[in-house]
Amino acid sequence: MTRYFWQWLILIISAGFSCIMLHGKSINNEINYYELSLELIRSIIWLFMMFYISYTRHNRQIYLWLLIGCGSLFIGNNMNILDELSTFEASYYQEVEDLLFTFGILCAWFGLYQLIQQQITKNQILNIAANTDPLTGLLNRRSFNQNVENSTDNNPSAYLILDIDHFKQINDTYGHAAGDYVLTKLAKHISKSLRKQDRVARWGGEEFLIELKHCDSHTAQLKAEQLRTLIERSDFHYSGQYLSITVSIGIATVANQHLNRDEIINLADKALYQAKNGGRNRVVLASDLNQNE
């Protein structure tokens, strides 16, 4: 009840006035009931809007603009009703009504504009949160897959799966925060070394998936080797401690393979497994894997 105090007060006062006036004029039979019912419907709508805004209030500023807007429209409309019902003629009535309507519409529009802006910002934030990995800021697995499904580019791509070597040891020795630092710094290194058209996603805990567009297996291998060396030579310092970071990379390319994307990524994963088994800190191409099998 306290939440809607002002709305109830305005409603009760205007209903009381309306009853008194209606009673006075109905005796003289001067009322245009059609006009009156239209005005009443409008008043109910504005009143309903005021209740609704109070119920769904988000932001204090928007709430006030909308409430003042609807309140002015409601009072302006009620003055119209009183004008219709009252027995005395006041010349300033029409001017005040017009002022209230203009003011009310301006406030309500401004409130609505702010509400829409707030909604757009909220949607953008939600969109970013749904599509990116919160730690590294890279695409997450879901949005990477969605992006690929929506892509119309049929040119061959190479897929690289990059995995940090002995990452568990870093967490166990230096703590989880050190592990997070390594993931974040590594993500920056990878992003910086890619071209505009390439994409990278955080694929799993300490695994990254890279898509190199228009890239044959030879170029992909060169690129992966460059990336591996860059990471091996990079400085990873956490709380005054030097961390030695290396990565293993598995590669699979679309060329000569009549496989779908998931199957190609699977091949890259197998190549990564080989790189790990081969001693880590190395690059393995899936075609080498086929030759070995």
Ligand SMILES: Nc1nc2c(ncn2[C@@H]2O[C@H](COP(=O)(O)OP(=O)(O)OP(=O)(O)O)[C@@H](O)[C@H]2O)c(=O)[nH]1
């Ligand atoms: N700090 C941190 N650690 C993570 C995160 N996600 C996964 N991990 C850790 O990553 C580690 C992965 O360990 P393993 O799968 O054993 O792999 P590994 O130690 O890198 O060993 P190899 O891959 O075989 O070289 C686990 O200890 C996870 O807890 C994360 O977001 N932050």
